[in-house]
Amino acid sequence: MIPQQKPSGMPFHRYQPFKPVDLPDRTWPSKTITKAPRWLSTDLRDGNQALIEPMDARRKSEIFDLLVRMGYKEIEVGFPAASQTDYDFVRYLIEEDRIPDDVQISVLTQAREELIERTVQSLVGAKRATVHLYNATAPEFRRVVFGVNREECKGIAVEGTRQVLKFAEQYLGDTEYFGYEYSPEIFIDTELDFALEVCEAVMDVYQPGPDREIILNLPATVERATPNVYADQIEWMSRNLSRREYVCLSVHPHNDRGTGVASAELAVMAGADRVEGCLFGHGERTGNVCLVTLGLNLFSQGVDPMIDFSDIDEIRRVVEHCTQLPVSPRHPYGGDLVYTAFSGSHQDAIKKGFHALEADAAAAGVPVDEYRWNVPYLPIDPKDVGRTYEAVIRVNSQSGKGGVSYVLQRDYSIDLPRRLQIEFSRVVQGYTDAEGGEFSGERIWEIFTDTYLSEGMVGIMAHRSETTGDGEYRISADVRLRDEIREISGTGNGPISAFVDALAGVGLKVRVLDYSEHALSEGGDARAAAYVEAEVDGRVLWGVGINSNITTASLKAVCSAINRAQS
Numbered sequence: 001m002i003p004q005q006k007p008s009g010m011p012f013h014r015y016q017p018f019k020p021v022d023l024p025d026r027t028w029p030s031k032t033i034t035k036a037p038r039w040l041s042t043d044l045r046d047g048n049q050a051l052i053e054p055m056d057a058r059r060k061s062e063i064f065d066l067l068v069r070m071g072y073k074e075i076e077v078g079f080p081a082a083s084q085t086d087y088d089f090v091r092y093l094i095e096e097d098r099i100p101d102d103v104q105i106s107v108l109t110q111a112r113e114e115l116i117e118r119t120v121q122s123l124v125g126a127k128r129a130t131v132h133l134y135n136a137t138a139p140e141f142r143r144v145v146f147g148v149n150r151e152e153c154k155g156i157a158v159e160g161t162r163q164v165l166k167f168a169e170q171y172l173g174d175t176e177y178f179g180y181e182y183s184p185e186i187f188i189d190t191e192l193d194f195a196l197e198v199c200e201a202v203m204d205v206y207q208p209g210p211d212r213e214i215i216l217n218l219p220a221t222v223e224r225a226t227p228n229v230y231a232d233q234i235e236w237m238s239r240n241l242s243r244r245e246y247v248c249l250s251v252h253p254h255n256d257r258g259t260g261v262a263s264a265e266l267a268v269m270a271g272a273d274r275v276e277g278c279l280f281g282h283g284e285r286t287g288n289v290c291l292v293t294l295g296l297n298l299f300s301q302g303v304d305p306m307i308d309f310s311d312i313d314e315i316r317r318v319v320e321h322c323t324q325l326p327v328s329p330r331h332p333y334g335g336d337l338v339y340t341a342f343s344g345s346h347q348d349a350i351k352k353g354f355h356a357l358e359a360d361a362a363a364a365g366v367p368v369d370e371y372r373w374n375v376p377y378l379p380i381d382p383k384d385v386g387r388t389y390e391a392v393i394r395v396n397s398q399s400g401k402g403g404v405s406y407v408l409q410r411d412y413s414i415d416l417p418r419r420l421q422i423e424f425s426r427v428v429q430g431y432t433d434a435e436g437g438e439f440s441g442e443r444i445w446e447i448f449t450d451t452y453l454s455e456g457m458v459g460i461m462a463h464r465s466e467t468t469g470d471g472e473y474r475i476s477a478d479v480r481l482r483d484e485i486r487e488i489s490g491t492g493n494g495p496i497s498a499f500v501d502a503l504a505g506v507g508l509k510v511r512v513l514d515y516s517e518h519a520l521s522e523g524g525d526a527r528a529a530a531y532v533e534a535e536v537d538g539r540v541l542w543g544v545g546i547n548s549n550i551t552t553a554s555l556k557a558v559c560s561a562i563n564r565a566q567s
């Protein structure tokens with residue numbers, strides 16, 4: 001019988017389901033995203049206002065330069081009326097000429113005259129600048145926070161817009177491109193007809209038109225609905241807004257339900273032209289939508305994100321340094337562990353995937369770095385974001401033969417035959433079970449050498465051989481047998497069988513079942529590895545030999561199998 005879940009006792013009756021939007025002819029579910037939306041980074045504003053220690057000018061400047069290097073063209077640089085630090089930072093960017101000509105900075109303000117004036121003043125001398133005005137429009141905010149009715153709430157937005165225009169005219173005569181953005185804050189909880197009414201009223205004042213776009217930004221200030229509801233809201237607004245061709249419809253998802261990325265993506269499918277967010281999802285509470293995830297999600301679908309993520313670790317380092325908050329090791333695309341497989345079946349598939357990729361690329365005559373990426377468990381090639389393959393396969397107690405052998409091959413050029421992989425991974429498993437934690441390449445190599453390459457009962461000191469006229473192979477060898485050096489000789493159809501014959505003469509019975517060898521390196525000091533599967537005293541096990549002489553390597557491998565049988 002299937003176990004029955006029990007009521008949790010949690011006070012869920014205190015919460016109400018979010019009301020869906022009545023939009024039966026919604027079109028977004030059948031859309032796909034084929035080009036990057038316009039991005040706005042609000043790392044220096046929404047991201048900054050939620051830090052334990054807001055960034056100082058130096059840290060803000062580092063983030064700004066990073067965003068510019070990455071290719072962001074719209075950057076919200078602060079809330080200048082909030083603090084002297086924010087104000088001074090905007091002044092610094094302008095006065096020190098730190099803003100490239102093709103970058104539009106923006107600044108946020110409440111709809112309060114004295115704040116708007118100071119905000120606009122902060123922009124004097126900027127070539128391109130946007131003032132972003134907001135006021136909360138949701139019913140609960142109208143009632144509790146502002147104590148206003150719908151008309152009065154709309155009036156705040158309208159009056160604020162007028163004041164922005166007035167002060168822009170007064171202070172920003174030299175600005176080459178002045179932009180205006182309006183956000184009905186808490187849009188997600190605002191009645192759609194009212195959100196539309198406020199946006200229309202704001203547009204009536206601003207008068208968008210050719211070369212005079214207005215950005216209407218519809219924030220999921222607190223993410224409270226499933227992403228499909230947000231998408232319906234955006235599609236509804238997109239369909240019903242007048243002057244749509246002059247409106248840049250922007251979204252600003254937060255991540256309270258953990259679905260900020262999905263909300264942004266569905267919103268773009270629903271008609272949003274622009275997305276506001278922060279690198280690695282910084283921002284109020286659970287954060288703003290993560291721009292890294294959104295960008296690289298597009299990349300993974302073959303769409304140019306129009307942002308350069310090719311050095312993800314550098315991006316992460318700067319963000320961690322400036323925000324003084326760590327990025328989770330599991331963070332999509334940028335976390336330490338996100339291109340790593342510890343578990344055996346994943347490692348096996350990845351290893352096979354890499355081989356197949358190389359073979360397919362070679363067959364197609366295309367460099368592997370250019371070939372269509374398709375490796376199991378890795379949505380993108382870690383190299384495309386500046387990672388190496390070093391950390392792709394790491395070994396712990398969950399790992400199987402694929403992982404262990406991959407690490408040996410990657411770090412030591414050791415290419416174990418399949419049955420030896422199985423045998424050795426059981427050896428490693430014994431250690432990982434006993435010791436716990438992750439095993440580095442060095443540790444695995446140490447176990448490998450202890451297991452297969454260390455001295456034992458028998459060792460080969462020297463050997464001489466000749467081939468007789470009828471193709472028989474004769475060997476005589478000096479072997480160390482326990483503490484004695486003995487000269488032994490034997491014949492066979494090759495060095496291994498002749499050596500096995502010689503060993504039989506001193507009572508060591510070995511039956512060789514399988515053999516393989518490969519070069520470990522190229523050039524004058526080339527070494528080879530030999531692998532022998534042998535039956536010794538009724539046990540079947542592998543031996544390994546490494547030497548610059550391939551015959552010596554194979555005789556060592558026979559000795560290694562005998563020694564292992566004794567242990």
Ligand SMILES: CC(=O)SCCNC(=O)CCNC(=O)[C@H](O)C(C)(C)COP(=O)(O)OP(=O)(O)OC[C@H]1O[C@@H](n2cnc3c(N)ncnc32)[C@H](O)[C@@H]1OP(=O)(O)O
Nearest residue numbers: 046049079081082083110111112134135136145146185221
């Ligand atoms: C969703 C968002 O992220 S919005 C951005 C939020 N970011 C910030 O608030 C950071 C910067 N803010 C600040 O530093 C301060 O709030 C300041 C300097 C702007 C204003 O400070 P204060 O004047 O002390 O006001 P306070 O912070 O208490 O803000 C609340 C007041 O502003 C009013 N208010 C809040 N938002 C708005 C708005 N968008 N438009 C008009 N008035 C607003 C409130 O109704 C309240 O008014 P009341 O005092 O008459 O009740």
Ligand SMILES: CC(C)C(=O)C(=O)O
Nearest residue numbers: 134183185186219221
């Ligand atoms: C000011 C607006 C855009 C905001 O930050 C929010 O609603 O989250």
